[in-house]
Amino acid sequence: MKKLNIDIERFRKSAIQAIKEIKDATALESLRIRFLGRQGGELTEILRSLKNLALEEKRRIGPVANSLRGEIEKALEQKLESLKVQSSKLKVVVDLTMPGKRIETGHLHPLTLVEKEIREIFKAMNFSVVEGPEVETEYYNFDALNVPKDHPAREMHDTFWLKQFGKTRGGRLLLRTHTSPIQIHYMETHQPPFQIVGPGRAFRYEATDASHETNFHQIEALMVGKDVTLANFKFVIQEFFKRLFKKKVQIRLRPSYFPFVEPGLEVDIQCVKCDGKGCNICKESGWLEVMGAGMVHPKVFEAVRYNPKEWRGFAFGLGPERIAMIKYNIPDIRLFYSGDLRFIKQF
Numbered sequence: 001m002k003k004l005n006i007d008i009e010r011f012r013k014s015a016i017q018a019i020k021e022i023k024d025a026t027a028l029e030s031l032r033i034r035f036l037g038r039q040g041g042e043l044t045e046i047l048r049s050l051k052n053l054a055l056e057e058k059r060r061i062g063p064v065a066n067s068l069r070g071e072i073e074k075a076l077e078q079k080l081e082s083l084k085v086q087s088s089k090l091k092v093v094v095d096l097t098m099p100g101k102r103i104e105t106g107h108l109h110p111l112t113l114v115e116k117e118i119r120e121i122f123k124a125m126n127f128s129v130v131e132g133p134e135v136e137t138e139y140y141n142f143d144a145l146n147v148p149k150d151h152p153a154r155e156m157h158d159t160f161w162l163k164q165f166g167k168t169r170g171g172r173l174l175l176r177t178h179t180s181p182i183q184i185h186y187m188e189t190h191q192p193p194f195q196i197v198g199p200g201r202a203f204r205y206e207a208t209d210a211s212h213e214t215n216f217h218q219i220e221a222l223m224v225g226k227d228v229t230l231a232n233f234k235f236v237i238q239e240f241f242k243r244l245f246k247k248k249v250q251i252r253l254r255p256s257y258f259p260f261v262e263p264g265l266e267v268d269i270q271c272v273k274c275d276g277k278g279c280n281i282c283k284e285s286g287w288l289e290v291m292g293a294g295m296v297h298p299k300v301f302e303a304v305r306y307n308p309k310e311w312r313g314f315a316f317g318l319g320p321e322r323i324a325m326i327k328y329n330i331p332d333i334r335l336f337y338s339g340d341l342r343f344i345k346q347f
């Protein structure tokens with residue numbers, strides 16, 4: 001006959017301690033199963049093994065083990081009661097009428113918001129939205145846009161040239177200095193009539209100030225058809241500004257020069273803050289310069305194999321940073337890229 005090879009007193013102490021340390025009813029139930037479970041409960045197994053003990057041993061251990069069962073059951077019951085009391089007290093301190101804690105969530109950047117709004121306006125006016133690559137060849141950024149190799153107009157754009165590994169068909173690689181190459185990509189692969197807008201990033205190696213960044217955005221627009229005229233252009237941008245600023249906006253066209261258009265224009269809008277009276281936004285002039293534009297140059301049509309005698313088009317490029325600055329009264333373009341949450345959180 002065997003002896004029990006377990007220290008009942010030590011078992012008792014550790015079981016009572018384990019019950020004391022329990023913090024919730026689920027864990028308490030697991031502990032009950034661990035000690036008293038019908039199948040494999042630790043104390044149940046001890047009690048089952050009593051029958052194999054020598055008579056003397058059975059007489060000594062039997063009553064101790066049985067009373068331990070009662071003791072553990074009682075400790076479990078008391079613990080359950082005290083957990084119930086604790087949780088009912090807890091309910092008293094939870095005030096469901098207290099205002100909740102606001103969870104901080106991110107939101108769209110002001111530039112993204114403005115760009116989205118501009119896209120939506122043009123989409124509603126039946127323009128398609130297209131994109132183009134940010135890394136361009138010299139051909140798409142300059143040559144196809146009628147900027148001759150040695151023309152000083154190339155210097156209007158201070159270019160980030162990229163280190164070249166091997167030759168490309170379109171000459172040297174660069175970060176596009178404007179979104180106008182989107183026009184060429186689109187016309188090479190589509191036939192008129194159409195109207196598109198092409199939003200995207202542009203890059204210029206130039207000193208930054210309150211209205212210039214090295215990395216900024218532009219939105220290109222191009223409409224080509226059999227009898228597109230400057231009158232169509234004027235209507236489209238007047239309608240665009242009316243929808244954007246939610247009021248009729250006066251526009252002014254000034255002659256300008258871009259090699260890819262003839263005639264070339266600079267577009268000003270009457271200051272939407274002071275209605276032309278003069279303020280800090282328009283630098284007291286009453287007008288704000290917002291885009292470059294013009295009628296597509298015949299040489300550009302030739303580059304994409306359109307017949308310039310058959311097709312006519314207008315194009316323009318505007319800076320969404322400038323539009324956002326006007327719309328939200330932002331004094332410095334560098335704020336958009338500063339990562340300053342005090343600025344970003346205002347939108």
Ligand code: YSA
Pocket residue numbers: 177178179180204206211212213214215216217218220258260261289290291292293294295314315316317318319320321322333
């Ligand atoms: C002109 C005629 C067309 O038929 C089509 C497009 C154009 C626009 C031309 N591609 C262009 O880039 N003209 S631009 O140099 O005068 O820039 C257009 C707009 O981009 C500016 O009015 C300004 O809002 C923005 N821009 C230019 N350089 C910038 C800048 N914004 C921030 N930082 C800079 N460094």
